Amino acid sequence: MEPLLLVKNVEKAYGKGTNTFNALENISFEIDHGEFVGVMGPSGAGKSTLLNILATIDTPTSGDILIGPDNIAKMDEEKLADFRRDHLGFIFQDYNLLDSLTVRENILLPLAIAKKKPAVIKERVEEIAATFGISNLLDKYPYQISGGQKQRTAASRALISKPKIIFADEPTGALDSKSATDLLESMSALNEKHEATIMMVTHDAYAASFCRRILFIRDGRLSKEILRGRKTRKEFFQMILDELSQVGGETNDVI
Amino acid sequence: MTLFDLAVKNIRRNMKSYSLYIGSTVFSILIYFTFATLKYSNDISGAAATSKQIQGVMGAAAFVLMIFVAIFILYSNSFFMKKRKKEVALYSLLGVRKRSIGCLLFFENMVIGLLSLIIGVVLGFLLSRALLSILLKLMGLDVVAGFTFSTGALINTVIVFFIIFLVTSLMGYRVIYRFKLIDLFHAEKKGEEVPKARIVTVFLGVLALAAAYVIALQDLMDSQVWQALGLATPIIIIALTVIGSYLLFHSVLVYVLSALKRNPRWAWKGLHMMTASQLLYRIRGNAKTLTIITVLSATTITSGGAVFGVYYNAEKNVEMYMPYTFMWEGDQQTIDPAIIESEVSFNSKMIRVPLASYEMEYAVIDESTYQTLAKNLEWPEVQKLQKGEVFAIDAYFDERWSDKLESVNINDTDYKVAKFFDQALFNVGTLGANAIVVPDQLYEEMDSDEKLLQAVNVIDYKKQREVSDKLAASTENFSSATADYNSSIESLGALLFIGSFLGLVFLVATGSIIFFKMMTEAEEDKAKYAILHKIGVSNKDMKRTIRGQVGVIFIAPLLLGLLHGGVALTAVSNLLMMDFLVPVVIWMVAYTLIYAIYYIATVYNFNKIIRRSYSEG
Ligand SMILES: Nc1ncnc2c1ncn2[C@@H]1O[C@H](COP(=O)(O)OP(=O)(O)O)[C@@H](O)[C@H]1O
Ligand SMILES: [Mg+2]
Numbered sequence: 001m002e003p004l005l006l007v008k009n010v011e012k013a014y015g016k017g018t019n020t021f022n023a024l025e026n027i028s029f030e031i032d033h034g035e036f037v038g039v040m041g042p043s044g045a046g047k048s049t050l051l052n053i054l055a056t057i058d059t060p061t062s063g064d065i066l067i068g069p070d071n072i073a074k075m076d077e078e079k080l081a082d083f084r085r086d087h088l089g090f091i092f093q094d095y096n097l098l099d100s101l102t103v104r105e106n107i108l109l110p111l112a113i114a115k116k117k118p119a120v121i122k123e124r125v126e127e128i129a130a131t132f133g134i135s136n137l138l139d140k141y142p143y144q145i146s147g148g149q150k151q152r153t154a155a156s157r158a159l160i161s162k163p164k165i166i167f168a169d170e171p172t173g174a175l176d177s178k179s180a181t182d183l184l185e186s187m188s189a190l191n192e193k194h195e196a197t198i199m200m201v202t203h204d205a206y207a208a209s210f211c212r213r214i215l216f217i218r219d220g221r222l223s224k225e226i227l228r229g230r231k232t233r234k235e236f237f238q239m240i241l242d243e244l245s246q247v248g249g250e251t252n253d254v255i
Numbered sequence: 256m257t258l259f260d261l262a263v264k265n266i267r268r269n270m271k272s273y274s275l276y277i278g279s280t281v282f283s284i285l286i287y288f289t290f291a292t293l294k295y296s297n298d299i300s301g302a303a304a305t306s307k308q309i310q311g312v313m314g315a316a317a318f319v320l321m322i323f324v325a326i327f328i329l330y331s332n333s334f335f336m337k338k339r340k341k342e343v344a345l346y347s348l349l350g351v352r353k354r355s356i357g358c359l360l361f362f363e364n365m366v367i368g369l370l371s372l373i374i375g376v377v378l379g380f381l382l383s384r385a386l387l388s389i390l391l392k393l394m395g396l397d398v399v400a401g402f403t404f405s406t407g408a409l410i411n412t413v414i415v416f417f418i419i420f421l422v423t424s425l426m427g428y429r430v431i432y433r434f435k436l437i438d439l440f441h442a443e444k445k446g447e448e449v450p451k452a453r454i455v456t457v458f459l460g461v462l463a464l465a466a467a468y469v470i471a472l473q474d475l476m477d478s479q480v481w482q483a484l485g486l487a488t489p490i491i492i493i494a495l496t497v498i499g500s501y502l503l504f505h506s507v508l509v510y511v512l513s514a515l516k517r518n519p520r521w522a523w524k525g526l527h528m529m530t531a532s533q534l535l536y537r538i539r540g541n542a543k544t545l546t547i548i549t550v551l552s553a554t555t556i557t558s559g560g561a562v563f564g565v566y567y568n569a570e571k572n573v574e575m576y577m578p579y580t581f582m583w584e585g586d587q588q589t590i591d592p593a594i595i596e597s598e599v600s601f602n603s604k605m606i607r608v609p610l611a612s613y614e615m616e617y618a619v620i621d622e623s624t625y626q627t628l629a630k631n632l633e634w635p636e637v638q639k640l641q642k643g644e645v646f647a648i649d650a651y652f653d654e655r656w657s658d659k660l661e662s663v664n665i666n667d668t669d670y671k672v673a674k675f676f677d678q679a680l681f682n683v684g685t686l687g688a689n690a691i692v693v694p695d696q697l698y699e700e701m702d703s704d705e706k707l708l709q710a711v712n713v714i715d716y717k718k719q720r721e722v723s724d725k726l727a728a729s730t731e732n733f734s735s736a737t738a739d740y741n742s743s744i745e746s747l748g749a750l751l752f753i754g755s756f757l758g759l760v761f762l763v764a765t766g767s768i769i770f771f772k773m774m775t776e777a778e779e780d781k782a783k784y785a786i787l788h789k790i791g792v793s794n795k796d797m798k799r800t801i802r803g804q805v806g807v808i809f810i811a812p813l814l815l816g817l818l819h820g821g822v823a824l825t826a827v828s829n830l831l832m833m834d835f836l837v838p839v840v841i842w843m844v845a846y847t848l849i850y851a852i853y854y855i856a857t858v859y860n861f862n863k864i865i866r867r868s869y870s871e872g
Contacts, residue, residue: 058437085350100268
């Protein structure tokens with residue numbers, strides 16, 4: 001089967017002239033349909049840079065990124081906007097909710113943008129809110145709910161349009177462990193039951209243990225890849241910890 | 256539900272930031288329309304004799320107002336757009352094309368413009384009537400203000416603001432096009448470099464200001480700078496002041512703050528470190544705003560102070576050259592004896608005195624006339640003439656260009672000028688500014704035409720218009736303090752009105768610009784203060800820091816603005832030879848008070864934003 005996402009020789013340089021700094025060097029990998037991939041690495045390794053480039057928020061200095069038949073590294077801005085609308089979902093560490101809209105309205109924003117019918121929208125909102133356990137919060141405003149609930153709202157918004165691929169950058173970074181577990185379980189369930197494709201940047205081994213595969217990145221280069229295979233989440237967690245101690249990454253740094 | 260519906264909802268729920276923006280635009284339109292209405296009003300042009308001048312001043316003021324209003328709306332608009340960056344970025348992230356976002360914002364801004372235009376014109380219509388009454392009162396005209404709607408003013412306002420809104424809308428569109436999604440994720444992280452104070456810039460700043468002040472305070476008549484630069488001088492002064500203020504904010508503040516921060520005894524006490532860092536961190540961006548505020552304040556203080564000063568001096572000015580209420584040449588006239596305070600009938604002759612390069616005509620009066628006139632005017636010491644002496648009077652005397660008369664030759668005898676007076680003994684308008692007082696006997700001997708003069712002082716002279724008009728019709732060479740006072744009040748009143756009107760507008764706008772600026776900073780500083788709150792800093796300490804942070808932004812430009820204004824007003828008062836001290840102090844205190852109200856409101860709102868952020872987060 002064709003991979004869903006194909007990354008070929010992606011490079012990203014910041015700065016100019018002698019001051020250039022290569023944040024990403026020669027990155028190549030693939031993600032198949034229905035995968036839940038984690039990206040780990042010490043802070044400053046280039047994880048966010050990579051994710052932003054894949055998510056069309058930033059542009060690579062060189063290289064190709066194919067999602068299905070489309071090369072997003074070569075698309076113009078208008079096309080990229082359409083592409084984001086139709087195929088991508090985003091969850092960030094800070095939730096990026098609009099304070100002036102209710103939870104429901106925040107969630108349905110992508111469908112409103114895609115001009116879906118109200119009946120369809122209503123149905124989808126209720127469905128996705130149930131998955132994330134926030135059905136009873138739909139008419140509240142962001143400032144009335146907790147951080148964990150905000151992040152689940154953001155996740156619902158990312159998933160409501162059934163995107164081909166979901167990008168998450170440290171989605172649990174600002175959450176307490178209970179909220180983080182709730183969110184990760186919901187994402188994992190979506191991945192398993194609905195075959196949602198997810199790519200998640202994290203530096204927390206616990207969060208990473210929910211993934212099926214993990215890419216390690218160091219100084220802007222891919223350094224290692226490990227697969228969960230048939231292991232339980234606990235076993236996988238141990239494996240990640242071992243890996244981190246081997247490569248000397250920080251296991252318990254904050255943020 | 257469409258994106259449009261959501262956008263509309265967003266407007267309704269974001270009413271606060273919208274109302275701030277709409278408030279600014281309505282205010283601008285209100286002010287402009289009111290002013291335009293006054294400009295087009297027949298009441299003023301019909302009533303005032305000096306209306307041509309007033310129309311001219313009003314036209315110029317309207318132009319200044321227009322430029323200013325445009326800048327103000329641009330500033331509010333960019334503040335408003337900054338607050339909406341998150342919303343716009345989110346739309347873009349979720350895949351709305353830039354063109355659609357641009358159209359949405361363009362459309363929205365035009366709707367806001369139209370709405371503000373309607374509200375502003377209606378309010379302006381009501382306000383203009385009230386202001387018109389005030390204006391007519393200040394001009395001393397007893398006309399009842401009509402309640403007419405000026406179509407000319409409306410058309411003028413609509414055209415001006417349509418252009419302004421079109422420009423802001425297009426600028427909003429451009430902002431969207433230049434905006435890159437990644438900026439949203441880096442915006443907060445992008446730390447500005449902490450600037451270094453360079454002693455050279457400090458020096459240049461002080462030098463520029465010193466130069467501007469020195470040039471401004473030079474005497475117009477014998478200044479070499481003025482001679483060399485001519486009419487470009489004021490522009491150079493203004494440019495030097497602006498550059499100097501900018502450099503001063505740019506580096507002197509940095510210098511002071513860095514020094515403070517390096518001093519542990521100050522910096523490590525409570526949150527001092529934080530206040531200094533906050534200010535230091537943004538000094539680059541702040542220097543520009545601080546300079547704008549300084550220039551606006553200085554302009555307001557100078558123009559308001561000058562106009563108020565002249566108005567304040569109007570009475571003195573009239574009385575200086577018109578010590579008697581009425582004076583004329585010829586026979587006595589009948590005036591109601593009840594209003595007469597004093598009355599003199601005297602004779603005067605004329606003499607031509609050759610000076611260095613020209614001849615000057617002097618009125619000659621005898622000593623007894625001088626004594627009567629001086630006693631009526633309550634001159635403190637009325638001296639007697641000694642033999643071979645005369646007195647000289649020059650009401651227009653100015654040591655910068657007048658020659659002091661030392662002696663005169665009358666009937667082939669030289670007389671020494673024993674005393675020289677530089678104030679008027681009688682109305683300049685009837686008998687001229689120059690006079691010589693000679694002994695009674697010499698007066699008799701002088702061979703020259705003699706004329707009979709009448710000088711009358713009445714009570715409540717400002718109100719004796721009827722008497723003044725009647726005398727004016729029946730006498731020759733008539734001069735009247737009443738008429739002079741009233742006509743100068745007419746034009747000065749309009750000037751005062753325009754000055755205070757513009758001053759008020761500038762003041763409101765200056766305050767609003769600082770307010771907008773500080774609210775933006777509050778939004779940016781939310782996170783920092785939330786951290787402080789989390790590590791257990793008390794509300795009281797936090798409030799103190801906020802007061803300090805806001806205080807510097809308010810006080811620094813105010814002080815510099817007052818200084819600039821003070822220097823400029825000194826220059827103006829020297830030029831006009833009027834004493835501005837009292838009116839200028841009154842005006843400066845008033846300005847500072849209103850400014851202080853802005854400070855309190857800003858601190859209050861800053862606190863509110865910070866508190867909301869950590870009680871939520
Ligand atoms: N806009 C930028 N300009 C210059 N350097 C940047 C920029 N964004 C990120 N970097 C640098 O690129 C590197 C990777 O950053 P990032 O991808 O954010 O790391 P992380 O793995 O912690 O998410 C870091 O060294 C960072 O300093
Ligand atoms: Mg990161």
